[in-house]
Amino acid sequence: MMNLNSPIDEIRNIGKTKAARLARLGIKTISDLLFCFPRSYEDRTLVFTIEDLDELEWLVPVFVRGRAATGVMSVNLPGGRSMQKARIVDDEGSVLNAIWFNQNYMCHTFKAGVEYIFYGTPEKVGQKWQMTAPQFERVDTYTESIMPIYSLTAGVTNKMMRQAVRECAPVISEVRETLPEKILRKYKLCGIRFALKNIHFPLDFKAYEKARHRLVFEELLMLQLSLRNMRDRFASKKCKALDSTMGLTEFVEALPFKLTLAQQRVMQEIMDDLKGKRPMSRLLQGDVGCGKTILAAIAMFIARTSCASSVMMAPTEILAEQHFDTISRLFDGLCEVVLVKGGLRAKEKRELTEKLSDGRVRIIIGTHAVLEDYVEISHLGLVITDEQHRFGVNQREKLTEKGNSPHFLVMSATPIPRTLAMIVYGDLDISIIDELPPNRKPVQTHCVNEDYRLRINEFMRRQIEEGRQIYIVCPLIEESEKTDLRAATELAKHLQDDALADFRVALLHGRIKAKEKAEIMEKFALGEIDALVSTTVIEVGIDVPNASVMVIENAERFGLSQLHQLRGRVGRGDSKSYCIMFNQSKNKIAVERMKIMKQTSNGFEVAQRDLELRGAGDFFGTRQHGIPQLKIANLYEDLHIWGECMNAADVIIRGGLDEDIVNPFVAKTL
Ligand code: ADP
Ligand code: MG
Numbered sequence: 001m002m003n004l005n006s007p008i009d010e011i012r013n014i015g016k017t018k019a020a021r022l023a024r025l026g027i028k029t030i031s032d033l034l035f036c037f038p039r040s041y042e043d044r045t046l047v048f049t050i051e052d053l054d055e056l057e058w059l060v061p062v063f064v065r066g067r068a069a070t071g072v073m074s075v076n077l078p079g080g081r082s083m084q085k086a087r088i089v090d091d092e093g094s095v096l097n098a099i100w101f102n103q104n105y106m107c108h109t110f111k112a113g114v115e116y117i118f119y120g121t122p123e124k125v126g127q128k129w130q131m132t133a134p135q136f137e138r139v140d141t142y143t144e145s146i147m148p149i150y151s152l153t154a155g156v157t158n159k160m161m162r163q164a165v166r167e168c169a170p171v172i173s174e175v176r177e178t179l180p181e182k183i184l185r186k187y188k189l190c191g192i193r194f195a196l197k198n199i200h201f202p203l204d205f206k207a208y209e210k211a212r213h214r215l216v217f218e219e220l221l222m223l224q225l226s227l228r229n230m231r232d233r234f235a236s237k238k239c240k241a242l243d244s245t246m247g248l249t250e251f252v253e254a255l256p257f258k259l260t261l262a263q264q265r266v267m268q269e270i271m272d273d274l275k276g277k278r279p280m281s282r283l284l285q286g287d288v289g290c291g292k293t294i295l296a297a298i299a300m301f302i303a304r305t306s307c308a309s310s311v312m313m314a315p316t317e318i319l320a321e322q323h324f325d326t327i328s329r330l331f332d333g334l335c336e337v338v339l340v341k342g343g344l345r346a347k348e349k350r351e352l353t354e355k356l357s358d359g360r361v362r363i364i365i366g367t368h369a370v371l372e373d374y375v376e377i378s379h380l381g382l383v384i385t386d387e388q389h390r391f392g393v394n395q396r397e398k399l400t401e402k403g404n405s406p407h408f409l410v411m412s413a414t415p416i417p418r419t420l421a422m423i424v425y426g427d428l429d430i431s432i433i434d435e436l437p438p439n440r441k442p443v444q445t446h447c448v449n450e451d452y453r454l455r456i457n458e459f460m461r462r463q464i465e466e467g468r469q470i471y472i473v474c475p476l477i478e479e480s481e482k483t484d485l486r487a488a489t490e491l492a493k494h495l496q497d498d499a500l501a502d503f504r505v506a507l508l509h510g511r512i513k514a515k516e517k518a519e520i521m522e523k524f525a526l527g528e529i530d531a532l533v534s535t536t537v538i539e540v541g542i543d544v545p546n547a548s549v550m551v552i553e554n555a556e557r558f559g560l561s562q563l564h565q566l567r568g569r570v571g572r573g574d575s576k577s578y579c580i581m582f583n584q585s586k587n588k589i590a591v592e593r594m595k596i597m598k599q600t601s602n603g604f605e606v607a608q609r610d611l612e613l614r615g616a617g618d619f620f621g622t623r624q625h626g627i628p629q630l631k632i633a634n635l636y637e638d639l640h641i642w643g644e645c646m647n648a649a650d651v652i653i654r655g656g657l658d659e660d661i662v663n664p665f666v667a668k669t670l
Pocket of ligand 1 (some may be wrong): 257258259260263286287288289290291292293294413437438439543572
């Protein structure tokens with residue numbers, strides 16, 4: 001007898017080969033299959049007559065009912081191919097022509113005079129409706145139902161999925177309820193068995209809605225609980241309060257600028273956290289260039305005067321080095337700052353270990369190399385990560401081991417709408433810097449096509465002559481890495497040989513060794529390179545105030561938030577800055593995106609528009625936000641359920657439960 005834990009090859013018609021294919025979708029057991037939800041549905045309850053088709057433009061397949069006026073006629077086409085044709089009519093005499101290719105056998109299966117339901121996309125050819133390669137089924141065997149459509153992989157068809165799910169439908173009766181009775185009642189949720197049955201084969205749309213609502217609720221509730229769990233895991237630890245602010249006022253007053261109001265507010269929030277006996281878990285969100293680094297420095301200053309060490313981690317060596325420079329300058333004459341990166345020699349490691357273990361050095365900047373075992377930090381009290389989005393729990397635990405539950409500050413320049421931030425970063429408190437330093441001028445943004453190439457080249461020359469520097473960014477995505485890389489290389493060569501022949505052009509991309517990359521960046525920062533052609537490796541954090549122009553090639557291939565980040569690389573100095581986006585696409589969404597970029601310079605607004613335009617799936621599609629993969633909930637469209645889930649989580653946490661929550665499908669979310 002099959003049960004929930006049976007391997008899927010126990011299902012009839014599923015052998016070892018199909019099982020291996022399904023395993024690629026993460027489906028190994030019957031339970032996996034039942035908890036693999038359809039991605040959409042085919043509504044077989046909605047069947048049109050041919051006459052109904054008129055006046056509309058059909059972009060998706062529909063069901064159409066009609067009688068075969070003729071049998072199938074086959075014509076031979078050149079190249080050994082053939083075409084099959086049939087004339088379909090309805091009672092009103094409207095005509096639909098159906099055509100297929102290379103399906104000679106249909107002459108036997110398809111009968112004149114029989115009524116069929118066809119499934120395909122209707123198109124108007126001349127005065128008549130036509131469907132190419134429609135599927136069809138006799139009216140008398142057709143079931144009016146809502147049929148699931150699953151996400152597939154090579155060698156797995158929808159039909160196969162449907163059959164497999166149907167075969168194991170009886171096992172649904174074994175599924176234990178996964179939510180507590182009182183939650184079901186309080187939030188009027190249907191039971192798990194009803195939900196499973198109706199998510200796969202809905203009785204009707206009402207049943208489907210009920211089923212989906214419950215599953216979404218459950219998924220969001222589990223997400224909520226695991227976020228809280230994560231938060232509690234760290235919040236329940238005792239830590240050292242970092243409460244000495246000796247010399248802080250002088251430190252802040254010695255800065256070359258006055259903190260913005262937003263910076264002051266966040267500084268207070270951080271100070272309040274650091275004073276506490278519970279470790280801070282704070283996310284600091286703020287647009288590129290809003291000045292987060294100085295807040296990191298202030299936090300490290302407080303840690304130091306409170307006799308604790310701080311680590312600040314960046315995702316790349318370039319960024320770590322840049323932070324090292326900035327922070328070293330800020331602490332010049334106050335204390336030593338060290339940089340920890342990968343690939344240190346034994347002797348260097350030994351020296352470093354000595355400095356760190358006796359507490360001579362309290363401020364450590366580095367890459368992930370700081371996580372390595374040899375790095376022993378005495379009295380680690382504060383960890384700051386820059387641009388890491390979701391720092392893994394494991395990594396955080398590793399650092400917690402190094403210190404005595406250090407305070408934790410996560411900095412991110414990827415703004416996401418506040419409502420969503422509460423979900424995605426539910427385990428963290430959130431601070432937002434929503435104000436740019438006053439000296440910033442908005443970056444003038446232009447969207448151009450290839451016709452402007454020469455003019456833009458001329459513009460770049462003039463800017464360089466005036467002493468400015470330029471970024472030129474080319475897209476690089478994994479799937480087309482080779483061609484992308486070639487394009488970037490060629491562009492750099494072309495600029496150096498031709499358009500910018502008198503100037504210094506350099507190329508930076510991910511394949512270049514870290515050391516060389518750092519050298520190039522260094523040169524650019526020192527003004528020894530005029531134009532830097534690069535793939536998106538410069539996306540985060542780089543700060544070169546003299547760079548005033550950002551040219552983005554194939555801008556249509558970047559997400560809005562990404563474009564915004566790139567734009568934030570310029571406009572950091574005193575001179576007027578420009579962002580020029582080359583866009584070849586006439587695609588509506590691409591055009592709309594370019595328009596938004598011109599209209600708004602606020603990162604949170606850009607993010608909100610991006611979300612509206614693309615929906616949560618794509619918005620979070622890129623892993624950069626670190627959002628867990630959700631099985632059924634859509635963070636954007638299901639936002640209204642989140643509130644209820646918060647409530648439910650309270651009920652569960654406060655009231656405790658008589659029964660454990662067993663949850664087969666959301667366990668892996670975080
Ligand atoms: P981000 O938030 O993107 O990390 P940074 O911390 O790199 O931004 O700051 C960008 C630039 O703005 C730096 O050159 C920094 O010195 C400067 N800056 C930061 N705060 C202020 C301020 N209050 N007034 C003027 N300039 C500031
Ligand atoms: Mg930064």
